[in-house]
Every structure is written in structure tokens, then in C-alpha cells.
Amino acid sequence: MSGKFIVFEGVEGSGKTTQIGQTADWLRINTDRGRKIVVTREPGGTKLGQQIRQILLDDLDNCVSYRTELLLYAADRAQHVESLIRPHLDRDDIVLCDRFTDSTIAYQGYGRGCDRDEIDRVNQLATGGLQSDLTFWLDLDVTIGLERVLLRGKPDRMERATIDFHQRVRQGYQELANIYPDRMIRIDADRSPADIQLEIQSTLRQLKWIDTQAPIAET
Numbered sequence: 001m002s003g004k005f006i007v008f009e010g011v012e013g014s015g016k017t018t019q020i021g022q023t024a025d026w027l028r029i030n031t032d033r034g035r036k037i038v039v040t041r042e043p044g045g046t047k048l049g050q051q052i053r054q055i056l057l058d059d060l061d062n063c064v065s066y067r068t069e070l071l072l073y074a075a076d077r078a079q080h081v082e083s084l085i086r087p088h089l090d091r092d093d094i095v096l097c098d099r100f101t102d103s104t105i106a107y108q109g110y111g112r113g114c115d116r117d118e119i120d121r122v123n124q125l126a127t128g129g130l131q132s133d134l135t136f137w138l139d140l141d142v143t144i145g146l147e148r149v150l151l152r153g154k155p156d157r158m159e160r161a162t163i164d165f166h167q168r169v170r171q172g173y174q175e176l177a178n179i180y181p182d183r184m185i186r187i188d189a190d191r192s193p194a195d196i197q198l199e200i201q202s203t204l205r206q207l208k209w210i211d212t213q214a215p216i217a218e219t
């Protein structure tokens with residue numbers, strides 16, 4: 001396996017989708033010819049995953065138990081890793097993924113209070129040990145993020161959780177970033193999309209995964 005696996009994490013509305021799109025456009029221009037840039041997400045990166053996503057985010061009168069929720073995210077991930085992520089990494093592609101295992105630790109662990117050892121075992125089963133090469137954690141005050149997503153319309157089941165829940169999630173990301181400083185890079189997401197994108201491009205250039213002669217794109 002020789003591709004690169006880059007994950008974007010953060011609370012709701014932190015700008016992951018926006019930044020992944022811009023990063024993919026920039027990488028497509030600036031990486032070696034033939035190296036494919038793949039954009040995907042969790043939950044819902046596969047056909048089966050889209051059905052699981054619907055179950056997870058639909059309004060089910062909160063009848064999904066926390067353990068069921070944990071296993072549904074893991075089922076989505078197992079299918080995603082096996083049928084999409086690993087095959088692309090085996091072909092030397094660059095995979096950009098909106099959320100991965102750290103989301104489960106932050107949301108089901110810190111947010112819901114599920115047991116951390118159980119989460120680690122479930123993540124290991126779902127991924128076969130695959131970890132990101134690099135994770136950008138877009139760090140944002142949860143009230144700002146939730147205000148952004150509420151402008152989009154009706155919040156989904158996860159978005160309707162309490163502010164306390166979302167604050168615990170953010171705290172979870174902070175602790176993960178402290179534990180894994182080499183893999184997880186904190187990006188201040190309370191800035192313009194252009195400024196955030198420049199920092200992401202600059203970080204990727206320093207890692208020399210791309211043609212370092214390439215200019216940083218105007219955003």
C-alpha cells in the first residue's frame with residue numbers, strides 16, 4: 001500500500017467539506033500525473049454506507065441505542081475501507097476523507113460516553129489497523145459551527161444533540177491532538193476559507209508528498 005490517506009475532522013460546520021473540495025482541486029493540479037485524488041466521506045462513502053448513513057442521521061425518535069450507533073458507524077467504515085479506501089491506496093492514489101476513526105472516538109466516546117477500549121476494538125475490526133497518514137483537525141467553537149449548519153435548514157439527529165454533547169466532542173478532538181501530535185494537525189477554523197486553505201496547502205508542501213515546485217493556488 002503506497003498511497004496517502006488524509007482525513008479531515010472537526011465539529012459540525014467546521015468547514016471540512018469546503019476545505020476537502022479546495023484541497024482536492026489543488027492536489028489535482030499539483031501532484032504527479034496519473035496519481036488519482038479521491039474524495040470520500042463517512043458515513044456514506046459507499047452504496048451500502050449511504051443506506052447506513054440514512055439510518056444514522058434520520059429522525060428515529062432517538063430510538064438508536066449508543067451501542068447500536070457505534071456499530072452502525074463501524075459497519076459503514078468496514079465496507080468503506082475494504083471496498084474503496086484500501087483499493088485506492090494500493091493503487092498509489094491520494095484519498096481525502098471527511099471523518100474517520102477519530103470521529104468515533106470524539107462522538108461515541110467523548111460525546112456519548114461509550115467505553116474507549118470497546119471503541120478501539122471496534123475501530124480495529126472495521127479498519128484492519130488502517131490509520132490516516134495525516135489528519136487535519138479543523139477546530140471551531142461549536143456554537144459557531146452549529147449556527148452555520150442551522151442556516152442550511154432542518155438539523156439531523158446528531159446535530160440536534162445538546163451543546164454540552166458537542167462541546168465534549170470538541171474536547172475529545174483536543175485530547176486526541178495532544179496524544180497524536182505527529183498525525184493530527186490543528187487548524188484554526190475560525191478564519192476565512194482562503195486562509196485555512198493556504199495553511200493546509202503549506203502543510204502538505206512541507207511533507208513533500210507533492211511536487212514542491214508547485215505554487216500555492218490562489219483561493
Ligand code: Z5A
Nearest residue numbers: 012013014015016017018042073103104107148158159193
Ligand atoms: N459521526 C459520528 O458520530 N461517528 C462517526 O464515527 C462518524 C460520524 C464517522 C455526519 O454528519 C455525522 O456523523 C456527524 C458526526 C457523526 N454529526 N453530527 N452532528 P455529516 O456528514 O452530515 O456532517 P458533518 O460531517 O458534521 O459536516 P457538515 O455539517 O456538513 O460541516 P462541514 O463539512 O464541516 O462544513 P461545510 O459543509 O464545509 O460548511 C458548513 C457551512 O459553513 C457551509 O454553509 C459553508 O459555506 C460555511 N463555511 C465553511 N467554511 C467557512 C468559513 N471558514 N467561514 C464561514 N463559513 C464557512
